[in-house]
Amino acid sequence: MFQPTGPHLSLPTASSVIDAVRDPTSVVFNLDGYQVLAACDLPLGGRRVSAVANSVEAACPDCGVVSTRVHQRTRQKVKDLGVGGKDIELVIIKPRFLCAEAACARRTFTQVTDQLPFRARCTARLKAAAVEAVLDEGMPIWRTCARYQLGWATINTAVTADALTIPAPDMVPVRALGIDEHRFARAKWFKHPETAQWCRVEPWMSTFVDADTGHILGVVDGRSSANITRWLKQRSQAWLEQLQVVAIDPSSAFRNAVRQVLPAVEISVDHWHVVRLGNQMLTEVRQRVTREVLGRRGRKEDSVWAHRMLLLRAGDRLTDAGLHRLEQVFDDEDYEQVAAAWAVKERLRALLAARDIPAVQNARIDFEMAVAAADMAETDKLAATVAKWWTEIKVFVRTQVTNARTESANTGIKQIKRTGRGFRNQKNYQSRILGTSVRQTRRRRRIPHQQGLHAQR
Ligand SMILES: [Zn+2]
Numbered sequence: 001m002f003q004p005t006g007p008h009l010s011l012p013t014a015s016s017v018i019d020a021v022r023d024p025t026s027v028v029f030n031l032d033g034y035q036v037l038a039a040c041d042l043p044l045g046g047r048r049v050s051a052v053a054n055s056v057e058a059a060c061p062d063c064g065v066v067s068t069r070v071h072q073r074t075r076q077k078v079k080d081l082g083v084g085g086k087d088i089e090l091v092i093i094k095p096r097f098l099c100a101e102a103a104c105a106r107r108t109f110t111q112v113t114d115q116l117p118f119r120a121r122c123t124a125r126l127k128a129a130a131v132e133a134v135l136d137e138g139m140p141i142w143r144t145c146a147r148y149q150l151g152w153a154t155i156n157t158a159v160t161a162d163a164l165t166i167p168a169p170d171m172v173p174v175r176a177l178g179i180d181e182h183r184f185a186r187a188k189w190f191k192h193p194e195t196a197q198w199c200r201v202e203p204w205m206s207t208f209v210d211a212d213t214g215h216i217l218g219v220v221d222g223r224s225s226a227n228i229t230r231w232l233k234q235r236s237q238a239w240l241e242q243l244q245v246v247a248i249d250p251s252s253a254f255r256n257a258v259r260q261v262l263p264a265v266e267i268s269v270d271h272w273h274v275v276r277l278g279n280q281m282l283t284e285v286r287q288r289v290t291r292e293v294l295g296r297r298g299r300k301e302d303s304v305w306a307h308r309m310l311l312l313r314a315g316d317r318l319t320d321a322g323l324h325r326l327e328q329v330f331d332d333e334d335y336e337q338v339a340a341a342w343a344v345k346e347r348l349r350a351l352l353a354a355r356d357i358p359a360v361q362n363a364r365i366d367f368e369m370a371v372a373a374a375d376m377a378e379t380d381k382l383a384a385t386v387a388k389w390w391t392e393i394k395v396f397v398r399t400q401v402t403n404a405r406t407e408s409a410n411t412g413i414k415q416i417k418r419t420g421r422g423f424r425n426q427k428n429y430q431s432r433i434l435g436t437s438v439r440q441t442r443r444r445r446r447i448p449h450q451q452g453l454h455a456q457r
Pocket of ligand 1: 106
């Protein structure tokens with residue numbers, strides 16, 4: 001059976017523990033509270049390590065009376081991290097003490113250490129490594145199970161427990177809050193039990209992020225005003241009062257929720273979403289005009305279709321060759337509406353690139369002139385949206401607070417969903433998102449905090 005590595009196999013005595021110089025094997029193995037007794041290679045690979053608890057006394061967990069009376073020594077297999085590239089089969093031997101207090105209801109108890117808490121079947125360091133693999137490396141749990149020889153439920157419980165150590169959002173100082181939505185799973189169709197009609201359900205989630213650091217503060221179901229309001233109302237008054245700006249997508253539901261709970265806070269609309277509306281408008285115009293001119297959808301031999309991506313690119317960053325190709329499209333009289341729509345889109349981009357209020361007001365005049373010249377339903381609709389969000393656009397220009405970090409958090413969330421092959425349990429999904437985010441934020445804490453928010457006012 002055991003091929004002992006060293007000559008001494010003695011169990012610890014009071015004097016040997018007090019001397020407290022660990023033998024080299026125990027130092028290398030480094031399991032607190034245990035000393036390595038023997039190690040051997042197993043015939044099918046791997047190693048078996050026997051370690052013995054070095055406590056000679058312990059306090060009863062119920063009455064606290066210290067006992068030195070050993071009732072028996074128990075031998076137990078526990079799982080542990082591999083050492084030197086080999087899997088370990090760890091056998092621990094620990095004393096079961098008799099409680100020294102006659103009046104105590106508990107008769108016996110065993111030693112507990114940080115690495116091997118009460119009833120643990122695997123070491124804390126093994127669990128920590130598994131949690132790290134899931135949350136830091138984005139490894140799916142099923143693969144982590146295989147690597148660390150642990151059960152799915154064990155790892156999932158450890159990951160969820162790690163999420164519970166996340167600081168409450170109220171403890172995180174936040175100056176700028178980002179609110180963003182993302183779809184948590186594919187849209188599903190359900191047959192309504194009463195009306196027998198099929199209804200489409202889109203499982204949306206909304207994330208609350210520190211817009212400066214990208215730290216996810218919370219995740220809630222849905223994207224309605226009520227869901228946002230509920231989360232905000234759960235925050236402490238002090239936390240709400242420190243908020244200066246909230247960055248949102250151009251969503252009326254988000255705006256209403258923030259207005260309701262935080263009437264004094266400024267709302268900044270995310271400029272990328274506004275640019276995207278401009279690009280959508282241009283695409284709609286291109287498709288409509290192509291249908292009108294050719295009586296069919298665009299094909300690759302049509303220059304306006306071939307250059308559809310060029311149209312959406314930033315006009316001021318086009319190469320000369322790119323500009324030349326666009327001019328060729330615009331020279332065609334049939335496509336003058338596309339040219340007008342492109343001009344509107346570029347004026348919108350210039351407007352959002354303004355860095356102070358006078359500049360953005362001038363840029364809006366240019367934008368409105370381009371809209372008037374274009375004189376199309378699509379461009380009028382875009383101008384109406386800009387008018388509706390004008391206050392929030394000005395806040396963006398002045399503060400430059402955007403949802404960029406919220407968006408990158410959402411990319412991280414989608415990555416989590418991909419490695420998890422779609423989550424069916426929403427609680428697991430949320431704990432994974434929060435756990436991953438908080439560890440990322442801890443790693444990049446050194447990011448300097450943006451200062452001078454109102455410098456340009
Ligand atoms: Zn006791």
